[in-house]
Structures are given as structure tokens and as C-alpha cells.
Amino acid sequence: MRLDLRNSSAAMFVALGIAACGGGGDAGSSGGGDTGGGAAPPAATIDPATVGTISGMINFAGDAPAMRAVDMSGEPDCAAAYTGGGPMTQSVLASGGGLANVFVYLSGGVSGAPAASGAVTLNQENCRYAPHVLGAQAGQDIQITNSDNLLHNINASPTTNRGFNISQPRAGITSTQKFASAEVMVPVRCDVHGWMGAYIGVVDHPYFAVSGANGSFRIANVPAGTYTATAWHEEYGEMTGSVTVTAGGSADLSFDYSASMAGADVPLGEPLVVGHDGAHTHAGQ
Amino acid sequence: MATMIAEATGQAILTEEHKQSFLRKYIFSTDHKVIAIQFLFLTLFFLMIGGFLAMMMRYQIAWPDQPIPLGGIFPESMVASGYILPEFYNSLVTMHGSIMVFLAIMPMLVGVYANYLIPLQLGAHDMAFPRLNMYSFWIMIPAGILTLSSFFVIGGAAGAGWTLYAPLSARPDLTGVALGQQMWLASVVLIGLSSIFGSLNYITTVINMRAPGMTWFRMPLTVWALFITAILGLLAMPVLSAAGIMLLFDQTIGTSFFLPEGGGQPLLWQHLFWFFGHPEVYILILPAMGFTSEILAVGSRKPIFGYKAMVWAIISIAFLGFIVWGHHMFQSGMNPALGLTFTISTLFIAVPSAIKTFNWMGTMWRGNLKLHTPMLFAIGFVAMFAIGGLSGIFMASTPVDIYIHDTYFIVAHIHYVLFGGSLFALFGAIYFWYPKMFGRMMNETLGKIHFWLTLIFFNLVFFPMHGLGMVGMMRRIYDASGYRHLEGIADTNALITWSAFALYASGFLFAFNFFWSLWRGKKAADNPWDATTLEWQTPSPPKHGNWAEVPVVYHGPHEYSHPGVTDKDWLAQNERPDVPSPAGGH
Amino acid sequence: MDWALPPNYSTHGVVIDQLFWIIFWLTAAAFVLVEGGLLWFIFKYRSREGQKAHYTHGSNKLEVIWTAIPVLVFAVLGAYSGTKWAEIKNASGFPPDALQFQVVGKQFEWNITYPGIDRQLGTADDFTVLNQFHFPVNEDIVVNLESEDVIHSFFIPELRVKSDAVPGMVIPVWFDSRQAGEFQIACAELCGLGHYRMRASVTVHETADYEAWLASQATAQ
Known part of the structure; x- marks a missing residue:
């Protein structure tokens, strides 16, 4: 009888324990974080004598394909924000020989990196994500805001990280999320508005950038050294290059995309493996 | 044989009594009465939780544009900037239904009253398997903890509705809910286990442990109802457990029983779920019918009208209950040829319910109605269950179901059955058997106030929902604005929400009466209602083992106002009549 | 109300x-x-x-x-x-000359594929419009319901139409409208966090107007 009693209470405590573990996991969102924004937040302590800058261009040759009109008639409040030809798709934005929305990051040669700090932001405005492509360091806060007074959901479907699918039913709602490990890229979509998509490049370090409207990008505070850099575009795929950064210097790095690369195999959320030297290479290489 | 087992168990229990530790006596007790009371506290707690979730839902539906008061105390993943999030609303919908069905109403009907009443009304010392009985309670504890803690895991609690339709429930990538859904399933498997343990126990006890003279047709209708319910539970719960485990596999290890991309069928889930789900509806109503029959006979001071018809009605409901599940799926895309079959079986299952309603009225007819609180709730049950039964006819008619399926008409219907039906009967049962359980009476004035508030606000909450359903308001929507056909329902929704708050508040009046009476209630006599069944022929509360001497039964269960008995208007089942055997008391 | x-x-x-x-x-x-x-x-x-x-x-x-x-x-x-x-x-009893549409539910939108001017689905002039359902008055309509992800339910209150859209199945639904007008498709089956907002507009045209609308879409595509 005694024995029985212990058994049953033990069973209960085991069950309690299981439940408690389930309940005790770290919550996905923890609020706060400063809204520094920007692709590469400043690291905590940088000795300017040891770092340099990478800057360059994403060049684009040929005629960019015409973007298609987006039918936003179901959301008149959003549609009203677009004048002229109305809202268009955003998959290829090329102008003046430069390609925008290319995610550039150091994919090899990085050993050690400052801890993630600050936050990057993803805004939903006029039924579009701003920015369309962004980078974040693993563990860095990603602050997601709704500027539209209507329902958006944010459905992130990474391959290796834990995904999330949350909603923001009205303007002003903010949620903070993060990804624990590197993954290029994490697709994000809104299921209420099928045309809304964004990509988040998650890397282990703060050495990444997204090309601007004219195709230029800049990665600051990179420790001196030689690196492999990778560029990623949602239509034209990946390219790699090599770059050497000197202390206090500015290294040039450019990638040449062309319209003929349309239909390239675009890696998405491919798991990254850490090499012996601490560099990241794609699993397939 | 039956008597021998009863005697043996009784002896064992009686000799054991004196060496029990506190823990053994009150916590890990094998005494069916203690277990019943444990179930009662547990289920009242979950009734309060389930109700609270409903209050949050009602706030959102009535005032979708206003932040919820005290929203700041909730995590950002539930309430953001003061507003309930749609995914949290889905969790509220899901968990309100699940908690009410699996952790409040079902264990209150069965865990509390099957446990308490079967041995006492049959003249047994305890259940056939007291240890198993104890387990059936303690399994509910981890199930309850899993359910409650699932709100706080990443992704939140299950949000695919209490019916868990796949693929929504099977694919975390489409909801953001992964662990919460799995915890729900684990919890339901545990509850199923508890229910199966309980059912085995009740069935065995009823078959084997009836007191001498307690023939089948001398059993109180409560025992009949609980016995048939146990059979339903034993046959239906394993189906849910199996389906739940399959769903868990689809979620976690990549099977695709219910996912078309892997060759599965979403409708298979619905067939399995409702094959469990419809008998479950009767698990939730048959015991309530039993309590009502009992209380109406006592309160009317008359034998139950048509006792045998009542028994056969219970049995036929149980049988038909297994062949009507498809009426939940008329619009699911299943072959429409099945529609006719399920329409006919569904309409016919209404017949025994109609028979029961008429017999309850027959019981009150030319009675001497004592309108005490349990009697008021029993009459309230008949009045409300009738509405729930009648509204069900709309759904049974397949063409009409096209329009009202998945609207608030269904929400109204299920609440008239589960609240107006099951919960009214349960309130009646609590007031009625409280003196036996705790040796004190609940306050009668507070009880009557509680009844009237509940009746009025219940109807103000749920009757207008029929209207919302006719207008075409869909179930489970977070915000009805933006639909042209739903313009102009805001006032009705506000009325419903205010009434729901009042209904919930009147529950606290009941809770106050319940706990106050535990210490301050009037001392109860052994038989305060002048009732005939065996549980009233032993002290209040009964001692461990129930009977010093096993009672002998001489006649049927409801011998009230027998013309041959002159000194009182009742004749206990174990009283030897010194008059010619009462008619019908076989 | x-x-x-x-x-x-x-x-x-x-x-x-x-x-x-x-x-x-x-x-x-x-x-x-x-x-x-x-x-x-x-x-x-x-x-x-x-x-x-x-x-x-x-x-x-x-x-x-x-x-x-x-x-x-x-x-x-x-x-x-x-x-x-x-x-x-019963699909076998549906009018054989009914105008057929394909409607695909997806979290949280209705994609309506039109048979085009030739009134035949599966031909080159088919086109798909998001969340807008146009069809002519006084004509038998058959919608072939499908779903891409979870179960949705196709509900037009004023036309007394409701049927689930189930992934892996094609469910034909027959109805008509005897009056031109503007209605809405609502989703009647809980389909996720955007369930409450999964709606589309329904426009029932006079026959000539429907043809004009078709033509306007043909140029837009």
C-alpha cells in the first residue's frame, strides 16, 4: 500500500514536470530592444584600428523584366497609397544598372563576431513589407510592426529555425521575434494578402547588407582579413566573391547579375554548416 | 454471486477503515465518495476557467474595436496593445469548448455522480475496482495541468476548434500552434484513459454489486442513465484516443492519415471524431436526464411516469447515438447520398428524447410539486432541453442545414443542450445531493436566486443567438464587421455579452453558497427530501463502506404517494411494504 | 436586428x-x-x-x-x-449546361478561375481573379470547390449556398441568382487566424454586363 502511494504520486510529479518543462520554454517574443534599425548595427566595442569597410555595387545587365500589377482592390485603404500605375510586384527592382534587394553577407573566413545587439525592423505599410529584404544577426531582435489598420499575419517559415505565425489585426501592434541560428533566407509571408512577401537573411555575425535602390551596399566595421562573400537575390540566385579587408581601409566588392540569369535555382533556407575554421559554407559545397 | 462480491468488498473496506492515514483517506483515497468529491472540486474549478475564457470571447465579439480591460496582464502573444489577437481568440474558442466538455461537464456528470451514486443507490459498499477508481481521478490532474499550461507555451494553446478539424489541427505551419496542439492531444488521451477506467468500473459495479432485491427494473433512473453512459464511454472514448494519436503522429513524425498530400483524407478525421463526438453528446446528456428524472419524482411526490419507457428511451438513444454522427458533416463534402441516411437516423433519435420530455411532464401532472431549488433546476432542465431538442430539428433537415450549418444557430443549439440541459441538471444535482455528500444543506434562498438569475441570463445569452444564426453570423469569427449581411447585429451582441457577464457573475453566487454551506449550512437530516432511493436510507454523509448492513430492496425506486401508505408520502426501496405490493414495483 | x-x-x-x-x-x-x-x-x-x-x-x-x-x-x-x-x-442532377467556375480556397483568400468567353473551364482563355466572383443572373452556376491548405467553407448567405472546400477533393456546388446584385462570400469553417476576414465580393451581373466585364478582364490579363 505504501509503495503504491509513492508510485502514483511519483507518476503525478513526472507528469507535472513534463508540463512545467513545456510551459517554461523561452517565449518567442520578449519585447523592447532599441529600434536602431539599419543592416549592420554597431558592435559593442570596436577598435577602429583593426576594422575596415566593404562597399560595392550589385550591377545588373540587360532589361529587367516588367513587374506585374498587384490587385489590391480588396484593400482600398492600401490601394489608395499607390499612384500612377498602382502597386506592382517587387521581385526585381533594377534601375540605373543596379539591382536592389540583394542580400550580401560574409559567408567564409569570419571567426568570431560580436554578440547581437539592437534590433532590426520589419514594417507592414500599405499592404507591403518594408523592407522587402532584410538581414538580422542570429539572436538579434526583429521588431515587426503593423502600420496598416487592418489584419496582417506574419508567417515565417524557416527550415532550421523555429518558425512563427502571428497576427497583427490593427495599426500600432508590434511584436518582437528572433531566430536562434543562421539561415539564408527565411521567407516571410502574409496569408491575408497573398502578394505580401519578405525575406530575412539570418547570419551569425553583423557583416551583412542589403543593396539599396541603386544597387549599392556597404558593410562597416569588418575585422581585417580575407573573406568569402555571398550575394543572394530572390530571382537570380546566389553569387560568391572574395574580398580582403584591411585595417582602416575600404575594400571594393561587386557582383554582376544579368537578366539572362532569370530562373536560376534560388537557395532558400538551406542549412548552413560551420567549417573547421569557423567559416560558413553551404552544405552542398 | 453479486452479493458475495459485495459482501467481500464490504468486509475488506470495513476492516481497513481504522488504519487509514490522512493521505490515504482524503488524498489518495479509494472511497468512491471521496473520489466523487475530489472530482467535484476539480470540475467546478474548470467550470470557472472555461467560463472565464467565454467571457473574453464575448468581450471581443461585442466590442472588437475596444481594447480589453486589464489586457496588459496578458503576454504579448495573447493580447497586444490591449487587443485580443485573432490567434488567441481561436485558442479561447478551442479551449473553452474543450475544457467545458472534457474537464468540466463530462467529469462532473460521470466522475462526480456516477462515482457517488452508483454504489449508494445500488446498496453496494464501494465500486468494484476502488484502486482503478482512484487512478481515474488522478489521471485527470496531469491532463488538467497539460491543458492549462498549454496557454503559455510558444505558439499558444490549441486553436483549431474543439473539433480539431484536420489539416488545420495537423499542420503547425498553417497555424503557428505546435506544442499547444500536441499538449491538447496528450491531455485528451489521458482524459480518455480516465474515462475508460471509470466506465469499466461503473459497468462492472452495476452488473455485479446490486444489493439483494435490486433487480434491473428496480434501479433508479439515474443508475440506468449512468450505466448506459458508461457503455457509451467505453465504446466511444477509444475511438477518440486512437484518432488523437493518429493526429499526433501527423503533427510530429510525418505520417499523413489526415493530410491529402501524403495520401490521407481530411474527412477521415471528421468521421472518427464524430463517431466519438456524437455518442459524447449523449454521454453529456443521459446522466443529466437521469438526475432530472430522480429529482422530478421526488419533487412531484409521484412515481416517475412511464419508468420502463424511460429506460427503453435511454437504451435506444444510446444505440441510435452511434449511427447519427454524419449529421455533423452534411456540408463537409461527403457523398450527399449519405445525407438521407443520417437525416432519418437523426430525426429518429429525437423520438426517445420527446418520449422522455412527455414522461417528465407526465410525472409533474397531478403531482404535489415541492418547488425547492433542485426541483426548479430539474424543471428548468426540461424547459431548456426542450428548446435545444427542437432547434436540433432544423439541423437534422439537410436542406435547412445548408444555411444554418456553422452559424450561431448551432452555437445556440449546443448551449441549450449542454448548458440549459447538462448544466441545469448538474446544478439541480449539486443542490439535491449536497446534504448527502457534506451533511449540510445549501442555502435555499440563495439557491432560488441563483436559479432565477441563471434561467433569465442564460436565455438572454443564448436565445438571441438563434437570431444571429438566422441572420447568417458564422461561428468562431473574431470580428463580424466588414460583412454586409452582418451589419446591424452589434446591439444584439452587446446584449448577449452583458448577459453573459451577469450569467457568469451568478455562478459566483452559487460558488459562495456552495463553500459557505460547507461550514455554515444547516445540518442535514439523513433524508431531507423524503426520498425513496437507497442513498437516503444511510447517514449524511455516509460512512466509509456506506452501510453497516447491506440493504434489501423490495420494490421499484420511486414509490411516492402510494395510497396504501398513510403516515407519509413515500416508501423507501428497502422498506418492506405492509400493504399489497405497489403496482409497477416489480 | x-x-x-x-x-x-x-x-x-x-x-x-x-x-x-x-x-x-x-x-x-x-x-x-x-x-x-x-x-x-x-x-x-x-x-x-x-x-x-x-x-x-x-x-x-x-x-x-x-x-x-x-x-x-x-x-x-x-x-x-x-x-x-x-x-x-446530387451532382448527377446538376444542369449539364451550367456555367462552371473553379473556386480555390487558401488561407485567407478565394481564388476564382473563370471559364472565359468560351464558357469552358480548362481552355486558354481561363483566368483567375483574387477575391472577386462575378457571374450572370438567371443562369445555372456550378462551382468546383477546392482548397490548397485547410478546410474552408464557401458561404453566400443571400444565395443559400454553403459547402466546405476540402484539400484533396473537388466538390461541385450548384446554385443560381435570380436577381443581379452585390453579395459576399464568407468563410464559414474555422481556417486559422485570418478566418474572420476571409471574404470575397460577389457581383451578379445582367447577362450583357457580365460579358462586358469578361471582356474588360481579357484585356487586363
């Missing part, structure tokens, strides 16, 4: 409304019988000094009566419902 069904514009909806009101009056009668009886009994037989209850165990005659009457009523109602149900839902 009017506690009423919204106006009905479809042919089969007439039958649905008719059955609704038949059941309404049947149940209203039963409601009055039961609730009225209970109130009357409470008043008439409430306990009073010296009153004694009438001792009876029931009446087989009454049991037979109140079993037989519901059985008869339900048999007639069931047979009638079943017949009408088959007429509305």
Missing part, C-alpha cells in the same frame, strides 16, 4: 426557406405545448396544504401516442428533406 433570414435570391433557396418555416411552426407548436404545459403544471399542482399527489406509474396508451406522433412527423419531414436535399446536392 431583424431576426430574419436575409432575402433569398436563389432558386433552391426557396425550398430551404420554405422548409425552415415549416420546421419553425412545427417546433413553435411543440415549444408552446411543452413550455406552456410546464408553466400550467407549476401553477396548478404546486404543493398546497393537504394536497396529495395522484399515484400512477404511467399509461401505455399515452406512451404509444406520444411515440407515434413524433415518428410520423419525423418520417414525413425526413422524406421531404431527403428528396429536396438530393435535388440540391
Whole structure:
């Protein structure tokens, strides 16, 4: 009888324990974080004598394909924000020989990196994500805001990280999320508005950038050294290059995309493996 | 044989009594009465939780544009900037239904009253398997903890509705809910286990442990109802457990029983779920019918009208209950040829319910109605269950179901059955058997106030929902604005929400009466209602083992106002009549 | 709020409304019988000094009566419902010349594929529009319902149409509209966090207007 009693209470405590573990996991969102924004937040302590800058261009040759009109008639409040030809798709934005929305990051040669700090932001405005492509360091806060007074959901479907699918039913709602490990890229979509998509490049370090409207990008505070850099575009795929950064210097790095690369195999959320030297290479290489 | 087992168990229990530790006596007790009371506290707690979730839902539906008061105390993943999030609303919908069905109403009907009443009304010392009985309670504890803690895991609690339709429930990538859904399933498997343990126990006890003279047709209708319910539970719960485990596999290890991309069928889930789900509806109503029959006979001071018809009605409901599940799926895309079959079986299952309603009225007819609180709730049950039964006819008619399926008409219907039906009967049962359980009476004035508030606000909450359903308001929507056909329902929704708050508040009046009476209630006599069944022929509360001497039964269960008995208007089942055997008391 | 069904514009909806009101009056009668009886009994037989209850165990005659009457009523109602149900839902009975559309539900939108000017699905002039359903008045419509992800339910209240859209299945649904107008498709089956907002506009055109709209879409595509 005694024995029985212990058994049953033990069973209960085991069950309690299981439940408690389930309940005790770290919550996905923890609020706060400063809204520094920007692709590469400043690291905590940088000795300017040891770092340099990478800057360059994403060049684009040929005629960019015409973007298609987006039918936003179901959301008149959003549609009203677009004048002229109305809202268009955003998959290829090329102008003046430069390609925008290319995610550039150091994919090899990085050993050690400052801890993630600050936050990057993803805004939903006029039924579009701003920015369309962004980078974040693993563990860095990603602050997601709704500027539209209507329902958006944010459905992130990474391959290796834990995904999330949350909603923001009205303007002003903010949620903070993060990804624990590197993954290029994490697709994000809104299921209420099928045309809304964004990509988040998650890397282990703060050495990444997204090309601007004219195709230029800049990665600051990179420790001196030689690196492999990778560029990623949602239509034209990946390219790699090599770059050497000197202390206090500015290294040039450019990638040449062309319209003929349309239909390239675009890696998405491919798991990254850490090499012996601490560099990241794609699993397939 | 039956008597021998009863005697043996009784002896064992009686000799054991004196060496029990506190823990053994009150916590890990094998005494069916203690277990019943444990179930009662547990289920009242979950009734309060389930109700609270409903209050949050009602706030959102009535005032979708206003932040919820005290929203700041909730995590950002539930309430953001003061507003309930749609995914949290889905969790509220899901968990309100699940908690009410699996952790409040079902264990209150069965865990509390099957446990308490079967041995006492049959003249047994305890259940056939007291240890198993104890387990059936303690399994509910981890199930309850899993359910409650699932709100706080990443992704939140299950949000695919209490019916868990796949693929929504099977694919975390489409909801953001992964662990919460799995915890729900684990919890339901545990509850199923508890229910199966309980059912085995009740069935065995009823078959084997009836007191001498307690023939089948001398059993109180409560025992009949609980016995048939146990059979339903034993046959239906394993189906849910199996389906739940399959769903868990689809979620976690990549099977695709219910996912078309892997060759599965979403409708298979619905067939399995409702094959469990419809008998479950009767698990939730048959015991309530039993309590009502009992209380109406006592309160009317008359034998139950048509006792045998009542028994056969219970049995036929149980049988038909297994062949009507498809009426939940008329619009699911299943072959429409099945529609006719399920329409006919569904309409016919209404017949025994109609028979029961008429017999309850027959019981009150030319009675001497004592309108005490349990009697008021029993009459309230008949009045409300009738509405729930009648509204069900709309759904049974397949063409009409096209329009009202998945609207608030269904929400109204299920609440008239589960609240107006099951919960009214349960309130009646609590007031009625409280003196036996705790040796004190609940306050009668507070009880009557509680009844009237509940009746009025219940109807103000749920009757207008029929209207919302006719207008075409869909179930489970977070915000009805933006639909042209739903313009102009805001006032009705506000009325419903205010009434729901009042209904919930009147529950606290009941809770106050319940706990106050535990210490301050009037001392109860052994038989305060002048009732005939065996549980009233032993002290209040009964001692461990129930009977010093096993009672002998001489006649049927409801011998009230027998013309041959002159000194009182009742004749206990174990009283030897010194008059010619009462008619019908076989 | 009017506690009423919204106006009905479809042919089969007439039958649905008719059955609704038949059941309404049947149940209203039963409601009055039961609730009225209970109130009357409470008043008439409430306990009073010296009153004694009438001792009876029931009446087989009454049991037979109140079993037989519901059985008869339900048999007639069931047979009638079943017949009408088959007429509305049996795909083999759908008009062969009905105008066919494909409707695909997806979290949280309705994608409507039009048969184009040639009135045939599966030809080159088909096109798909998001959340806008246009069709001509007084013509039999058959929608082939599908779903990409979870179960949705296609509900147009004013046309008395409702059917689930189930992934892995194609479910044909027949209806028509006898009046031009603007309605909405609502999703009636919980399909996730955007369920409440999964709606699309329905425009029922006069025949000529429908053709004009088709032509305008053909140029836009």
C-alpha cells in the first residue's frame, strides 16, 4: 500500500514536470530592444584600428523584366497609397544598372563576431513589407510592426529555425521575434494578402547588407582579413566573391547579375554548416 | 454471486477503515465518495476557467474595436496593445469548448455522480475496482495541468476548434500552434484513459454489486442513465484516443492519415471524431436526464411516469447515438447520398428524447410539486432541453442545414443542450445531493436566486443567438464587421455579452453558497427530501463502506404517494411494504 | 436586428426557406405545448396544504401516442428533406449546361478561375481573379470547390449556398441568382487566424454586363 502511494504520486510529479518543462520554454517574443534599425548595427566595442569597410555595387545587365500589377482592390485603404500605375510586384527592382534587394553577407573566413545587439525592423505599410529584404544577426531582435489598420499575419517559415505565425489585426501592434541560428533566407509571408512577401537573411555575425535602390551596399566595421562573400537575390540566385579587408581601409566588392540569369535555382533556407575554421559554407559545397 | 462480491468488498473496506492515514483517506483515497468529491472540486474549478475564457470571447465579439480591460496582464502573444489577437481568440474558442466538455461537464456528470451514486443507490459498499477508481481521478490532474499550461507555451494553446478539424489541427505551419496542439492531444488521451477506467468500473459495479432485491427494473433512473453512459464511454472514448494519436503522429513524425498530400483524407478525421463526438453528446446528456428524472419524482411526490419507457428511451438513444454522427458533416463534402441516411437516423433519435420530455411532464401532472431549488433546476432542465431538442430539428433537415450549418444557430443549439440541459441538471444535482455528500444543506434562498438569475441570463445569452444564426453570423469569427449581411447585429451582441457577464457573475453566487454551506449550512437530516432511493436510507454523509448492513430492496425506486401508505408520502426501496405490493414495483 | 433570414435570391433557396418555416411552426407548436404545459403544471399542482399527489406509474396508451406522433412527423419531414436535399446536392442532377467556375480556397483568400468567353473551364482563355466572383443572373452556376491548405467553407448567405472546400477533393456546388446584385462570400469553417476576414465580393451581373466585364478582364490579363 505504501509503495503504491509513492508510485502514483511519483507518476503525478513526472507528469507535472513534463508540463512545467513545456510551459517554461523561452517565449518567442520578449519585447523592447532599441529600434536602431539599419543592416549592420554597431558592435559593442570596436577598435577602429583593426576594422575596415566593404562597399560595392550589385550591377545588373540587360532589361529587367516588367513587374506585374498587384490587385489590391480588396484593400482600398492600401490601394489608395499607390499612384500612377498602382502597386506592382517587387521581385526585381533594377534601375540605373543596379539591382536592389540583394542580400550580401560574409559567408567564409569570419571567426568570431560580436554578440547581437539592437534590433532590426520589419514594417507592414500599405499592404507591403518594408523592407522587402532584410538581414538580422542570429539572436538579434526583429521588431515587426503593423502600420496598416487592418489584419496582417506574419508567417515565417524557416527550415532550421523555429518558425512563427502571428497576427497583427490593427495599426500600432508590434511584436518582437528572433531566430536562434543562421539561415539564408527565411521567407516571410502574409496569408491575408497573398502578394505580401519578405525575406530575412539570418547570419551569425553583423557583416551583412542589403543593396539599396541603386544597387549599392556597404558593410562597416569588418575585422581585417580575407573573406568569402555571398550575394543572394530572390530571382537570380546566389553569387560568391572574395574580398580582403584591411585595417582602416575600404575594400571594393561587386557582383554582376544579368537578366539572362532569370530562373536560376534560388537557395532558400538551406542549412548552413560551420567549417573547421569557423567559416560558413553551404552544405552542398 | 453479486452479493458475495459485495459482501467481500464490504468486509475488506470495513476492516481497513481504522488504519487509514490522512493521505490515504482524503488524498489518495479509494472511497468512491471521496473520489466523487475530489472530482467535484476539480470540475467546478474548470467550470470557472472555461467560463472565464467565454467571457473574453464575448468581450471581443461585442466590442472588437475596444481594447480589453486589464489586457496588459496578458503576454504579448495573447493580447497586444490591449487587443485580443485573432490567434488567441481561436485558442479561447478551442479551449473553452474543450475544457467545458472534457474537464468540466463530462467529469462532473460521470466522475462526480456516477462515482457517488452508483454504489449508494445500488446498496453496494464501494465500486468494484476502488484502486482503478482512484487512478481515474488522478489521471485527470496531469491532463488538467497539460491543458492549462498549454496557454503559455510558444505558439499558444490549441486553436483549431474543439473539433480539431484536420489539416488545420495537423499542420503547425498553417497555424503557428505546435506544442499547444500536441499538449491538447496528450491531455485528451489521458482524459480518455480516465474515462475508460471509470466506465469499466461503473459497468462492472452495476452488473455485479446490486444489493439483494435490486433487480434491473428496480434501479433508479439515474443508475440506468449512468450505466448506459458508461457503455457509451467505453465504446466511444477509444475511438477518440486512437484518432488523437493518429493526429499526433501527423503533427510530429510525418505520417499523413489526415493530410491529402501524403495520401490521407481530411474527412477521415471528421468521421472518427464524430463517431466519438456524437455518442459524447449523449454521454453529456443521459446522466443529466437521469438526475432530472430522480429529482422530478421526488419533487412531484409521484412515481416517475412511464419508468420502463424511460429506460427503453435511454437504451435506444444510446444505440441510435452511434449511427447519427454524419449529421455533423452534411456540408463537409461527403457523398450527399449519405445525407438521407443520417437525416432519418437523426430525426429518429429525437423520438426517445420527446418520449422522455412527455414522461417528465407526465410525472409533474397531478403531482404535489415541492418547488425547492433542485426541483426548479430539474424543471428548468426540461424547459431548456426542450428548446435545444427542437432547434436540433432544423439541423437534422439537410436542406435547412445548408444555411444554418456553422452559424450561431448551432452555437445556440449546443448551449441549450449542454448548458440549459447538462448544466441545469448538474446544478439541480449539486443542490439535491449536497446534504448527502457534506451533511449540510445549501442555502435555499440563495439557491432560488441563483436559479432565477441563471434561467433569465442564460436565455438572454443564448436565445438571441438563434437570431444571429438566422441572420447568417458564422461561428468562431473574431470580428463580424466588414460583412454586409452582418451589419446591424452589434446591439444584439452587446446584449448577449452583458448577459453573459451577469450569467457568469451568478455562478459566483452559487460558488459562495456552495463553500459557505460547507461550514455554515444547516445540518442535514439523513433524508431531507423524503426520498425513496437507497442513498437516503444511510447517514449524511455516509460512512466509509456506506452501510453497516447491506440493504434489501423490495420494490421499484420511486414509490411516492402510494395510497396504501398513510403516515407519509413515500416508501423507501428497502422498506418492506405492509400493504399489497405497489403496482409497477416489480 | 431583424431576426430574419436575409432575402433569398436563389432558386433552391426557396425550398430551404420554405422548409425552415415549416420546421419553425412545427417546433413553435411543440415549444408552446411543452413550455406552456410546464408553466400550467407549476401553477396548478404546486404543493398546497393537504394536497396529495395522484399515484400512477404511467399509461401505455399515452406512451404509444406520444411515440407515434413524433415518428410520423419525423418520417414525413425526413422524406421531404431527403428528396429536396438530393435535388440540391446530387451532382448527377446538376444542369449539364451550367456555367462552371473553379473556386480555390487558401488561407485567407478565394481564388476564382473563370471559364472565359468560351464558357469552358480548362481552355486558354481561363483566368483567375483574387477575391472577386462575378457571374450572370438567371443562369445555372456550378462551382468546383477546392482548397490548397485547410478546410474552408464557401458561404453566400443571400444565395443559400454553403459547402466546405476540402484539400484533396473537388466538390461541385450548384446554385443560381435570380436577381443581379452585390453579395459576399464568407468563410464559414474555422481556417486559422485570418478566418474572420476571409471574404470575397460577389457581383451578379445582367447577362450583357457580365460579358462586358469578361471582356474588360481579357484585356487586363
